[in-house]
Amino acid sequence: xxxxxxxxxxxxxxxxxxxxxxxxxxxxxxxxxxxxxxxxxxxxxxxxxxxxxxxxxxxxxxxxxxxxxxxxxxxxxxxxxxxxxxxxxxxxxxxxxxxxxxxxxxxxxxxxxxxxxxxxxxxxxxxxxxxxxxxxxxxxxxxxxxxxxxxxxxxxxxxxxxxxxxxxxxxxxxxxxxxxxxxxxxxxxxxxxxxxxxxxxxxxxxxxxxxxxxxxxxxxxxxxxxxxxxxxxxxxxxxxxxxxxxxxxxxxxxxxxxxxxxxxxxxxxxxxxxxxxxxxxxxxxxxxxxxxxxxxxxxxxxxxxxxxxxxxxxxxxxxxxxxxxxxxxxxxxxxxxxxxxxxxxxxxxxxxxxxxxxxxxxxxxxxxxxxxxxxxxxxxxxxxxxxxxxxxxxxxxxxxxxxxxxxxxxxxxxxxxxxxxxxxxxxxxxxxxxxxxxxxxxxxxxxxxxxxxxxxxxxxxxxxxxxxxxxxxxxxxxxxxxxxxxxxxxxxxxxxxxxxxxxxxxxxxxxxxxxxxxxxxxxxxxxxxxxxxxxxxxxxxxxxxxxxxxxxxxxxxxxxxxxxxxxxxxxxxxxxxxxxxxxxxxxxxxxxxxxxxxxxxxxxxxxxxxxxxxxxxxxxxxxxxxxxxxxxxxxxxxxxxxxxxxxxxxxxxxxxxxxxxxxxxxxxxxxxxxxxxxxxxxxxxxxxxxxxxxxxxxxxxxxxxxxxxxxxxxxxxxxxxxxxxxxxxxxxxxxxxxxxxxxxxxxxxxxxxxxxxxxxxxxx
Amino acid sequence: xxxxxxxxxxxxxxxxxxxxxxxxxxxxxxxxxxxxxxxxxxxxxxxxxxxxxxxxxxxxxxxxxxxxxxxxxxxxxxxxxxxxxxxxxxxxxxxxxxxxxxxxxxxxxxxxxxxxxxxxxxxxxxxxxxxxxxxxxxxxxxxxxxxxxxxxxxxxxxxxx
Numbered sequence: 001x002x003x004x005x006x007x008x009x010x011x012x013x014x015x016x017x018x019x020x021x022x023x024x025x026x027x028x029x030x031x032x033x034x035x036x037x038x039x040x041x042x043x044x045x046x047x048x049x050x051x052x053x054x055x056x057x058x059x060x061x062x063x064x065x066x067x068x069x070x071x072x073x074x075x076x077x078x079x080x081x082x083x084x085x086x087x088x089x090x091x092x093x094x095x096x097x098x099x100x101x102x103x104x105x106x107x108x109x110x111x112x113x114x115x116x117x118x119x120x121x122x123x124x125x126x127x128x129x130x131x132x133x134x135x136x137x138x139x140x141x142x143x144x145x146x147x148x149x150x151x152x153x154x155x156x157x158x159x160x161x162x163x164x165x166x167x168x169x170x171x172x173x174x175x176x177x178x179x180x181x182x183x184x185x186x187x188x189x190x191x192x193x194x195x196x197x198x199x200x201x202x203x204x205x206x207x208x209x210x211x212x213x214x215x216x217x218x219x220x221x222x223x224x225x226x227x228x229x230x231x232x233x234x235x236x237x238x239x240x241x242x243x244x245x246x247x248x249x250x251x252x253x254x255x256x257x258x259x260x261x262x263x264x265x266x267x268x269x270x271x272x273x274x275x276x277x278x279x280x281x282x283x284x285x286x287x288x289x290x291x292x293x294x295x296x297x298x299x300x301x302x303x304x305x306x307x308x309x310x311x312x313x314x315x316x317x318x319x320x321x322x323x324x325x326x327x328x329x330x331x332x333x334x335x336x337x338x339x340x341x342x343x344x345x346x347x348x349x350x351x352x353x354x355x356x357x358x359x360x361x362x363x364x365x366x367x368x369x370x371x372x373x374x375x376x377x378x379x380x381x382x383x384x385x386x387x388x389x390x391x392x393x394x395x396x397x398x399x400x401x402x403x404x405x406x407x408x409x410x411x412x413x414x415x416x417x418x419x420x421x422x423x424x425x426x427x428x429x430x431x432x433x434x435x436x437x438x439x440x441x442x443x444x445x446x447x448x449x450x451x452x453x454x455x456x457x458x459x460x461x462x463x464x465x466x467x468x469x470x471x472x473x474x475x476x477x478x479x480x481x482x483x484x485x486x487x488x489x490x491x492x493x494x495x496x497x498x499x500x501x502x503x504x505x506x507x508x509x510x511x512x513x514x515x516x517x518x519x520x521x522x523x524x525x526x527x528x529x530x531x532x533x534x535x536x537x538x539x540x541x542x543x544x545x546x547x548x549x550x551x552x553x554x555x556x557x558x559x560x561x562x563x564x565x566x567x568x569x570x571x572x573x574x575x576x577x578x579x580x581x582x583x584x585x586x587x588x589x590x591x592x593x594x595x596x597x598x599x600x601x602x603x604x605x606x607x608x609x610x611x612x613x614x615x616x617x618x619x620x621x622x623x624x625x626x627x628x629x630x631x632x633x634x635x636x637x638x639x640x641x642x643x644x645x646x647x648x649x650x651x652x653x654x655x656x657x658x659x660x661x662x663x664x665x666x667x668x669x670x671x672x673x674x675x676x677x678x679x680x681x682x683x684x685x686x687x688x689x690x691x692x693x694x695x696x697x698x699x700x701x702x703x704x705x706x707x708x709x710x711x712x713x714x715x716x717x718x719x720x721x722x723x724x725x726x727x728x729x730x731x732x733x734x735x736x737x738x739x740x741x742x743x744x745x746x747x748x749x750x751x752x753x754x755x756x757x758x759x760x761x762x763x764x
Numbered sequence: 765x766x767x768x769x770x771x772x773x774x775x776x777x778x779x780x781x782x783x784x785x786x787x788x789x790x791x792x793x794x795x796x797x798x799x800x801x802x803x804x805x806x807x808x809x810x811x812x813x814x815x816x817x818x819x820x821x822x823x824x825x826x827x828x829x830x831x832x833x834x835x836x837x838x839x840x841x842x843x844x845x846x847x848x849x850x851x852x853x854x855x856x857x858x859x860x861x862x863x864x865x866x867x868x869x870x871x872x873x874x875x876x877x878x879x880x881x882x883x884x885x886x887x888x889x890x891x892x893x894x895x896x897x898x899x900x901x902x903x904x905x906x907x908x909x910x911x912x913x914x915x916x917x918x919x920x921x922x923x924x925x
Binding site: 024026027029030031033034035036037038039040042043045134219220221222223224270271272273274275301303304495496497652654655657658659661662663664665666688689690694695696697698700702703 | 785787795796799800801802803804805806807808809811812814841842843845846851855858859860861862864865866867868869870871874889892893894896897898899900901902903904905906907908909910911
């Protein structure tokens with residue numbers, strides 16, 4: 001008999017009576033997006049604009065002996081050709097923080113235009129600007145490359161061997177012990193530890209150990225990378241681009257091109273999806289170099305094959321995991337050996353994967369060794385909850401097996417072991433108030449979990465996951481207009497509705513209608529520094545900035561009213577958008593009426609917000625999925641999906657649901673179909689959307705969501721980030737469902753028809 | 765300029781004449797020559813549907829149609845769905861149902877969904893999913909898109925009565 005204790009201090013405070021938060025208004029940028037007028041990066045058109053194209057490496061690993069661009073330069077219509085020789089030589093090799101992840105500046109430099117070596121098929125080598133894109137493409141074919149091919153190394157475990165071909169003979173392993181004595185493809189060895197791992201396993205009644213593998217997968221945004229640049233003769237650079245962070249692009253350009261920040265203006269266009277993949281620059285510096293040479297603006301857009309071959313996928317992984325439980329179901333020990341492939345340059349989300357893998361559990365003895373390994377594939381980039389989904393695939397698959405072995409249903413097993421307020425994790429962090437327990441409970445009580453599922457080849461799976469979220473820096477101004485409307489100037493690029501959630505939080509804070517607020521995203525010349533839209537931080541931190549700006553506006557409104565009414569400021573109350581005098585009930589001004597008087601009572605009323613939140617609200621989720629496996633074809637169909645998530649406070653519930661549904665769809669794609677299919681020479685065999693095979697409308701059912709609201713106590717409105725954690729559980733949830741449908745455990749993703757038929761022994 | 769072809773066509777009910785090279789796709793001409801940038805390029809090989817337009821009422825990927833092919837035909841792009849400030853019911857329900865996040869696939873979905881409702885005013889959920897399976901969205905998981913199309917069909921039926 002298991003006796004479950006409800007965690008102490010887990011009472012959820014009653015939700016305040018919000019007026020705007022929790023409603024579902026139409027987003028402010030909606031109309032222009034449904035009529036086709038919204039301007040994305042590729043929609044830019046400038047007088048005299050040229051079109052740039054990139055010559056890419058046809059092989060995965062080679063020395064560059066020479067690049068002859070002379071014939072290309074002579075083609076009529078060609079206005080500029082650049083190679084890495086046109087990039088300024090870097091004076092230092094510092095670490096550059098781009099927001100969600102970062103890297104060594106020299107690596108970023110070499111990734112933009114290869115200098116000594118090419119490290120993956122698709123690695124940029126040279127670029128041409130011409131009067132139209134077809135001429136630019138013709139010119140690429142006239143560039144003569146002399147490459148000395150080298151054997152590629154594609155598998156991370158092979159790349160770790162001492163006799164493996166080295167991508168970089170100057171790369172050494174960094175670890176707590178310092179720097180390795182010999183060069184290696186292992187860029188980093190990290191370790192998380194808590195308790196005593198040997199003593200832990202000695203107490204375990206049941207131990208399971210498995211090896212899991214996942215493939216590189218791509219973010220799969222529908223809008224390819226793009227960048228347009230104009231480099232003026234006075235060394236002022238203007239860049240139009242689709243990015244998750246205009247300020248990150250500015251910082252990267254400044255360090256790569258050696259131009260001061262104030263001389264670079266980055267204008268963020270509407271962005272057609274990013275999911276972490278639109279933070280590092282690819283085309284922008286190249287377009288700038290071409291523009292400097294040509295003296296004209298240069299627009300560049302990638303083809304889909306370029307996107308898949310040369311922009312950041314996330315790491316493929318190898319994870320060996322061993323976990324032990326006592327017979328009462330309590331987890332006592334876990335040990336992991338994790339290998340994340342970084343692609344050509346160290347960039348894997350290893351640390352986050354290590355931190356998130358066991359985050360849903362309170363385990364006293366943990367030892368995790370992680371390795372970041374370079375291979376001849378594109379440099380990886382952040383992808384929604386970077387590092388966590390593959391780690392959760394391992395942990396949640398194994399937890400499912402352990403639950404079965406101790407005779408518990410998988411949700412009860414998870415709830416017994418759920419991490420909560422005060423749980424110390426193996427990375428040293430102690431959890432604040434989180435909704436893990438509440439999510440598992442909501443899953444247990446859900447209609448889905450309690451619905452019968454009885455047909456051959458059908459199975460139900462569950463999995464949990466965590467993403468710790470981020471705060472970062474946001475800066476904005478809110479200007480009160482003379483008619484009572486408010487212009488909200490923010491610097492967080494809006495990737496999926498954050499203008500709406502910022503405006504809603506401002507409306508709530510000021511007690512005015514949502515419709516009277518006009519939010520827009522400014523460029524880097526028009527607002528203070530903002531971190532990237534990533535880490536599920538925008539509605540959290542930009543919302544916080546909005547709240548601060550509203551408090552400043554309120555103070556000014558009260559000050560003006562006190563002056564008008566000749567009373568003390570402490571006698572003025574501002575509630576629900578109305579100023580009243582506590583000592584004279586006849587004196588009353590609405591927000592709109594006060595706004596009309598602003599210019600004559602002391603000038604414009606403007607509020608600013610520049611918070612630097614240090615405490616974030618981790619997000620937990622538990623997912624339930626039903627699948628049907630066709631034993632003849634190996635195809636897995638998702639029959640039903642329910643995602644339960646602690647969202648803190650749902651500012652705009654439709655967009656919260658949308659984030660969850662989108663994350664689930666990507667996770668299902670990762671579980672079932674998506675793969676980076678390389679041949680032995682390191683050529684990507686499926687570099688098109690047809691062959692990469694991300695989910696279509698026919699691959700998914702409606703995705704049900706259950707929003708659990710455990711407010712984040714550190715945020716004025718209880719907001720937690722919601723965008724990332726929904727991609728964490730699906731991989732294991734689907735794999736667990738398939739295991740229950742087939743009686744067969746699958747340890748390697750994706751579970752496409754081929755893999756399922758092999759697993760069932762139907763093909764070899 | 766000898767390799768340019770003069771093409772006379774109708775776009776969004778307006779007669780238009782443009783010059784293009786025979787190798788240019790309809791999508792390229794719409795976007796770069798005619799500045800109708802509502803049709804998006806996601807793949808340029810017919811895989812994603814972001815460039816969906818109607819050609820004589822038939823749903824096509826404009827990246828797979830040569831611009832010279834539209835001579836004498838009628839093209840409807842996303843810019844032709846609304847009339848003045850009067851949105852098409854699909855445009856309204858996409859907004860009300862939060863059926864877009866980043867919005868890059870939205871023009872293609874709207875054009876494709878219009879083509880569906882034009883010839884099947886009462887589609888089932890499966891028929892909607894089947895018809896829209898050539899349009900990729902990476903943000904929404906399709907749930908709210910399918911619901912928005914269902915809602916638009918209902919709304920159009922109510923108006924028609």
